[in-house]
Amino acid sequence: MSLVNMKEMLQDASKRKYAVGMFDVSDLEMIRAVAEEAESLRSPVILAALCPDVEGSRLDYWFALAQLAAKRSSAPVCIHLDHAATLDQVGRAADIGFTSVMLDASASPFGENIRRTREVVEAVRARNISVEAELGHVGSGWVGSGADGASDPDMLTEPEKVAEFVEKTGVDALAVSIGTAHGVYIKAPQLDIDRLDRITEASDIPLVLHGGSGTPEDQLSSAIAHGVCKVNIFSELIAAWNQAMLEELSKLPHMAAWPSRLRPAPDAAMREVIRKKIRFFGSAGKC
Numbered sequence: 001m002s003l004v005n006m007k008e009m010l011q012d013a014s015k016r017k018y019a020v021g022m023f024d025v026s027d028l029e030m031i032r033a034v035a036e037e038a039e040s041l042r043s044p045v046i047l048a049a050l051c052p053d054v055e056g057s058r059l060d061y062w063f064a065l066a067q068l069a070a071k072r073s074s075a076p077v078c079i080h081l082d083h084a085a086t087l088d089q090v091g092r093a094a095d096i097g098f099t100s101v102m103l104d105a106s107a108s109p110f111g112e113n114i115r116r117t118r119e120v121v122e123a124v125r126a127r128n129i130s131v132e133a134e135l136g137h138v139g140s141g142w143v144g145s146g147a148d149g150a151s152d153p154d155m156l157t158e159p160e161k162v163a164e165f166v167e168k169t170g171v172d173a174l175a176v177s178i179g180t181a182h183g184v185y186i187k188a189p190q191l192d193i194d195r196l197d198r199i200t201e202a203s204d205i206p207l208v209l210h211g212g213s214g215t216p217e218d219q220l221s222s223a224i225a226h227g228v229c230k231v232n233i234f235s236e237l238i239a240a241w242n243q244a245m246l247e248e249l250s251k252l253p254h255m256a257a258w259p260s261r262l263r264p265a266p267d268a269a270m271r272e273v274i275r276k277k278i279r280f281f282g283s284a285g286k287c
């Protein structure tokens with residue numbers, strides 16, 4: 001069993017100046033791909049669930065698969081709930097055995113974000129579960145939505161609020177808004193590395209970058225060099241899989257195809273993204 005909590009994992013990353021990849025995974029093949037590729041590269045990794053993927057009885061299936069993947073791996077694996085919106089969602093994840101949760105109250109006012117985050121920390125601390133929170137707000141950059149959260153200065157993390165937030169909440173990791181966005185970028189982001197430096201000066205809390213997919217490599221490596229030690233990836237993973245599956249489906253004379261015959265190419269495309277990210281983050285060979 002190599003299931004660990006995120007706090008221990010990020011302490012090493014922070015000390016040795018690399019980032020751990022957190023991959024949002026929705027099903028068996030995604031879970032297997034992330035756990036197996038990380039193990040083959042001797043890398044710690046975070047398997048994360050997005051809330052729609054663990055609604056209702058899905059939670060039992062998803063967790064059983066993630067737990068099995070962690071048990072089979074000789075590399076450290078953290079099982080994390082990404083972007084929980086409520087204490088109830090956190091409680092379900094904690095009860096079944098997640099080792100880490102993120103409470104996202106980043107759209108709430110500062111005081112409310114502190115209060116709700118603190119409530120989660122108090123609820124799970126005794127069970128050795130790590131808590132990530134978000135200060136500032138990482139928006140979305142979906143193609144065609146017109147949304148461009150990355151460019152809204154009001155949504156960026158204010159460095160002068162970081163120490164107070166960390167002290168009052170007791171969180172183990174902090175997601176910061178320094179110019180990335182979730183989804184697919186409409187235009188290339190411009191990360192505010194000066195702001196990141198002021199955040200790292202304010203606190204030694206491990207920092208998390210959401211919206212890692214599509215962020216230019218030079219900016220990503222700069223963010224890691226300046227204190228980010230967890231990078232979240234979803235869109236690049238699923239886009240590679242969907243594109244390859246579209247190509248497989250387009251070759252068929254009819255739709256009565258066996259999934260096991262269709263999946264090898266999409267799964268290989270997804271695994272290639274995972275390997276590339278793990279190597280780029282510098283976590284390969286660290287365990």
Ligand SMILES: [Zn+2]
Nearest residue numbers: 182210211232
């Ligand atoms: Zn996110």
